[in-house]
Amino acid sequence: MDSAVTGPVESGRVEPGTVEPGTVEPGTVEPGTVEPGRVKAGAVKAGAVKAGTVKCVVWDIDNTLLAGVYLESGAEPPPADPGMATVLRELAGRGILHAIASRNPPAAAEHAAQVTGCEFAAAECGWGRKSDAVARIAAELNVAAGALAFVDDDPYERAEVTFALPPVLVLSPEDMADAVGWPEFSPSVVTPEGRRRGAMYAQRRRRLAAERSFGGSREEFLRSCGTRVTIAAASVADVPRLHELSERTSQFNSAGADLAEDEFGSLISSPASGVLTVRLRDTFGDDGLVGGCVTEHGAGTWTVRLLMMSCRAMGRGVIEALLAWLARSAAREGAQALEVPCALNDRNVPLRLALAAAGFRAAGDHAAGDHAAQGQAAGDQAAGDQAAGDHAAQGQAAGGQAAGQATGRGGLGVPGGAVGPGRAVFRLDLGGPLPELPGWATGPGEP
């Protein structure tokens, strides 16, 4: 694999047509000649790229973040490249994370953070391939390769990452002045949580280090660092962040879909549905609003139309607390079952694991039509209520999409997924003993 890339690229000159499709430079791609994932932003017509797809930019250090080479500058390491420092601050302000992939020693990453005045959510320093470093960063930060951009002045490194990780948006430092204006780097909403994202990932690194050196179980660790999970009814002020979460989450998103701000707004004001927020903090920092859900309260069944959580909150007792609170609240209101219709795709395995761990079972065959019917039934139960009627429509839309018309995220539909088409309804029977609400969690109706 390496040799195929090395030959034509090492000289620094890339002849169109002589290299693998994945190695072409921005702007030289004819639309339609390469797979969508490999098309660079400059070659894509406006509107073809979803706004804000890049969650994290992975930076090289030498001649990229720094105006010079770290190890060749004697006692005084080079200053930040002023243009890149401006780009870093601008992107951080939009809630985009920064990370470092460098062949320099780790001290170079600390120097880069100092001179750029920017927090880096992850830093991979070492002699391995850059594509491996980028993949490790994606794993550490829990983001898909398609949500990463990679910036390096060295055309070989750019070609290597493009070849090994086609979904990554690969750019040169010269591209960046333009790129800040591209839709990939322009999320549609930027919330207070978003602006603090870089700092929260830095907290996360400190928390993970503390957990590694902690002797006990995770539950004991969560207690020891003062974890607080607060479940509350959503207010109108929460709508931008709820929308942002619905857009950004995939590993913990039951619908595999996002909801528009006005949809959240009408759900909040509807008596037939509940919209909940989940906030998380501990002694390492305040993560703010990290999760939420939309519930419908039918006669015998509570249905969770959307269950979502930031992957940053993974492993911190949040999803467990929310599922326990839902089960207890539904039972208190007289429901016999709690149901979570769930898109089946390869990205939301963590959510399905959480459901299985909480005792939910997926019901029988996952025929798409069943769910449209359920949506309709839920609408009928609350006849005359407009929001409930919307749900019936969404249920039908979900059924149609699962039958093979998936066009991507939007509404409570189903995106395409590698696992296969369809949805399953995960169900918890509330007749048995109810789960305890963990001691670190509080919510409406709980002491």
Next chain:
Amino acid sequence: MTAAPGGASSADASSADAATTVIADEIRRILAAATGRAEMLDIPADAPLFGQAVALDSLTGTLLLREIRERFGVDVAGEDLNLDALATLGTLAAFVGERAPGGPGEAG
């Protein structure tokens, strides 16, 4: 897979059991690494993975399934949407053993 010495049909079955035992040990090591708890190395085959002893959650479960896919080439979540395979250590090892390339499932 070549049958064990003296390969009759009963030997095929026992080689499948042996493969499952090897896989179960590997899963114990993955769990110990994912949870940072050495006692995972000693959990019995019938230990429920979501129960108290192992207490698999979305984080450790995701790490476990990722490692299984890398080491055995089996995508558990892709093939078992309900994640029934995760009932116990033994059911997971058997599930992986039946599907691992070159494992007893392919030897047939």
